Amino acid sequence: MTCTVPFTDSDRILLGHGSGGRLTHELIQKVFYPAFANPFIEQNHDGCTFSVASGNMACSTDSFVVDPIFFPGGTIGDLAVNGTLNDLACCGATPLYLTAGFILEEGLLLSDLHRIVLSMKEAAAHADVKIIAGDTKVVERGKCDKLFINTTGIGMVPAGIRIAPELAQPGDVVICSAPIGLHGITILSARESIGFKTMLKSDTASLNNMLGHLLTNIKEVHVLRDPTRGGVATTLNEIAGSASVEIVLYEATLPIPEGVKAASEMLGLDPLYIANEGVVLVILPEKEADEALRIMHRFPEGKEAVVIGRIVDGKPMVRVKTLFGGSRIVDMLTGEQLPRIC
């Protein structure tokens, strides 16, 4: 891609870019508006207005502090767009609008900011959402780490859709849409301080397109959740708690890539706790599973979707049936496995 950038390779963010004055305006006009161009953000006001039809809306907010800000498969920017979109999609919503709040460290390279903003633009275009409002703050060198991004999303929930963790019930199965552990292991290996390299890349992706098709075609979907921080184990524990059901996973079916398996063994991590950014867990009645898989397999982000477990009557917990016929209970993540994963 060729594009003319309005600054040199050595230009950096100054405190004045957060002043609200002339430098802030220049940053908005040269970097943010050209990337996010749409009639909403160009209202040039403290906020923006848009019209809605009556119905159910969903909203979700997430701040992104991932370290490093560039990693194989993505940037903090597309992660921030996809992460919030996916949270909306997991509420059964069609994502429409995002806001973006930037906290920048004095000294950040403008070219890095520009690259991140362009990755947000691409991710938003791919998912067909608009970034309609923004904010920029700058803090002194050493008072944040390069940049943090908050995205907040708004979407409409089509009539008749109700997705909620407490709807999981005995007779349901758990579908996992894609291989697990890729984002967490990629971030771990991209940290300069970890002397460890892999060929893996982050799975960051927007899931709203696939989930939209799923909800249009399958009557009864009970729960959708993306297992990000805390991984599959923590997410399923939350669901088991909300619905007061037991969730049984079959170790043999867990889609763990060889690279994730090898890295996890080396580092003493359990892939069930590793963060994912392009995976969704779909919980629905067993009779709907085949059709759901057929639909998901048509999308790149769901082509390896597989049933990994089922909901049964029992105490609220998650149990893994091991390859050798035994079983182990997997609890929520305790402590911190890897800070600043997203």
Next chain:
Amino acid sequence: MTCTVPFTDSDRILLGHGSGGRLTHELIQKVFYPAFANPFIEQNHDGCTFSVASGNMACSTDSFVVDPIFFPGGTIGDLAVNGTLNDLACCGATPLYLTAGFILEEGLLLSDLHRIVLSMKEAAAHADVKIIAGDTKVVERGKCDKLFINTTGIGMVPAGIRIAPELAQPGDVVICSAPIGLHGITILSARESIGFKTMLKSDTASLNNMLGHLLTNIKEVHVLRDPTRGGVATTLNEIAGSASVEIVLYEATLPIPEGVKAASEMLGLDPLYIANEGVVLVILPEKEADEALRIMHRFPEGKEAVVIGRIVDGKPMVRVKTLFGGSRIVDMLTGEQLPRIC
């Protein structure tokens, strides 16, 4: 106020509080849910759903990085609530919902976080809005400065209301709702590194109640803007640019408290560039001004409202008629007057 807090005075934020696992859940259950209690946030999902009537909505986002996090008149928490509410109110909207995204520094005192969350609860209750979704991230010690808060707000714009900077037109007057400069000078004096004390306190306040009444009773309001970062001068320059009009201010009428005047002179600052957090500039036809002032004077946040200038035909700029009959042009803020004011 007596309240039982679920932690001791020496408990601090750990990286694990941002893991998405057990500690994150504890923080949510013990600190956030009790303060923000409402059926939306308790949906316990990745996002939350709510129903809307068809019409115009407004949304606005702001990240708050103010230093210090506690200051005379407020905290980073009520500032974060009021700031975003006011941006919505300045779009002509009735604020309904807020999201809150926290970025916490490892080692932050839990009691400080709790105090801030309670100040958000109070500010939200005062303005009659609900905090419906949240997010918590934790970064390593030294990678942010205590805490940063993003708030994103959603409101409905009543039918028939249209407020926009480009609507300012010759024949309009500019009303300033309250004394200016209080927030900026208070923050400046609260910084430990500035050897300077005042009895002033921040004007942080929600303006939505007063502005709601104003819009119900006055047919033609053209522009509403809260002059935060960059102050009155920068905000009016933005409006002059959007509407292609000249704005003339009368120095004699500018509501600058003695304490702000004294501090500004000592520090070489111009109060017109100092940030405010409880002030709104109202631009409307001159014939509506008396009635608007009557309405605003009934509210504590508008009891000192006063006409400070008028819109005239001319080049897009802001000119101040001085006490001595001369005039000076005030441009947008250039550079940074005071970092991390909000």
